[in-house]
Amino acid sequence: MAETSVEHYSESAVPRRRRTGRAGIFAAVLVVVVFAASIVAVIVFSRRAAEQSTARPGRSNAGPVGALNGTFIAEFGPRTDIFGNAYQGNVVTEKYDGPWSIRSACRSDGCVATASFGRQNSKLSALVFDEIDGRWLAVAVTPGTCDTVSTDVWVIFTLQPRPDGTLSGEYLEVPQIQCGAPGIRGSSLPAKQILTFRRSGNVNPPVQAADPEAQPPRHASPAQGLHGQYLETMQEQTGTYTRSNTVKTYCVRSGDRCMSLVYTALDFTPLVFAGQKWTVNFERDVICASGGAGRYADIREFSLPPAPQDPIPVLKGRAHQQVTGGTRCDSAYDFDDTFERTGE
Template sequence: MPNPGSVFEGTYEAKQVQEERPDLAPTPAEYQTSVFSVKSFCANESGPCVASALVTYPDFVPPPAPQPVVLDFVDGRWIANLALPSFSCSTVSGTPLQASGWQVSSFEQADGVDDGSLITGTGVTHAGPPCLKEYSTAYTFTRTGPLDPVMVIPSPDELPPLVDSPGSALSGTYDLDLTPLPEPGNVNAQQVTESGNYQSSCTRTGDRCVSILDAETDILPTLEWADGAWSSDATYASAPCEDGSGQQQTTIRVSLTNNDASTSPAQALTGEVRKTYAGDCPGEVAWTIAATRTGD
């Protein structure tokens, strides 16, 4: 019996439908339908596979160059996690802000289908602070025929293997304890205790990951992993000073490391949160972070 991951092969019509919300711009019509030309490779009759695809947009004039996409078949699903160049948002007053962005996607065969002719799934776009936005896009892949021989698709068997990244170790439920550092500016800083569940997604090369906290808190909501540490660096829009003396702009920087890099999931992590205020009321406050895993 062939590996189930081998069935994602051929030419597909792909349709995407983004969720409708007042704060989201609709997907341009020319991007709503695309053509996926897909080749798959499975090294064994069971286990992981890799799919290599070229994406074209027939409704776009002039048509852009075909876009290469790689999907990995893991545990019955095709996944693709992409770090986006940037994400733009704005405040209620229209002040533009920039944040890091990710799209985390997962696809599987439709119910009752086992030949790869109909594949469905969802891509979730995450924007980190200061935007802190999340929305989903539904995808449907319908096979329309075999591969067009004019499409030169990168050979999936020549692609590097999926990397099991250390950045995926931030996974599960954690207690987060923030303790004010003994610094002059920390006079009014308070002890903070929260808990929540982190789920991490990594690029297939394993060099970057994103960890999303599901708790309703603005404490460490989104962290990115690279170079052995999780971090966040966000500058917020100007706001009134607490004493009413003018305007200030806040930058929040977070760093967090796994106390034992050999363990996954990470059981204990430590780091620092630092808030810097610029403008008419400058200052800085900081906390140490202790994150302790309490469950899945």
């Protein structure tokens, strides 16, 4: 795994803290931990992301997008981070440019399209799109790497029909672990590409897509209630940190697994929803600013509220972060982690 130097972190990236009397080296170590940890910023889920990932089909206000049938060539623009800046991350997945065979059907519960990728030995050979608010959305989980470490990567395709007959939108890659160098703008943020599908002909028989009528209905997830802007409060024995972040959530069609993107302009932390809770669980190498290499671990758990709302006003959890390796950065912290919604 690639090493990350905490010397690259800027002071502006550190959440403000109300000190409780500890000073000197303890404060310095805590700052290093905050830097190296790139403490997950508030869980903020954009309603649009939740709507794309978990919304109930057939309840669109935009009306059906119409049939989607034929062979399409996928064209991907340059990689950027989610803000449109040059991508500096290290996530590697398969390329999905080239021919896709697509079939669609509209049912009482919404429109569904099945897509088959024409490249042999592809790890992502098929997708299922759902029509949600005038757009086609597909979410899949595929093998990839993050800083050379194998991990699942969530891939999200969003397409909207255009008057010229093409479909255009975005493609996102979201690793299930954190990588890059938090504090260096864009290095840990998910990758985004402008995506265009151009129809090149009828469905190619050798690359036949599955029957869209045979697909099960899309299921909503309670995770869809976690979206918008949230203020995160991290309460430790040594003090309190607060931080505001944005969150977007994408779910697979079954609704039992979701990826929640927690991000600021500087960094990103993946929260994976499964089994009625969100979790963070990853390790990575760090370099202490005072010298020496260490290992950073971040483990968090947030239970789904007993009566989840949409939006979820408050989410509470518990976190453990530590740095090991025999340097001055070595430390361990357990703290309460609370997210309070402040807006869309």
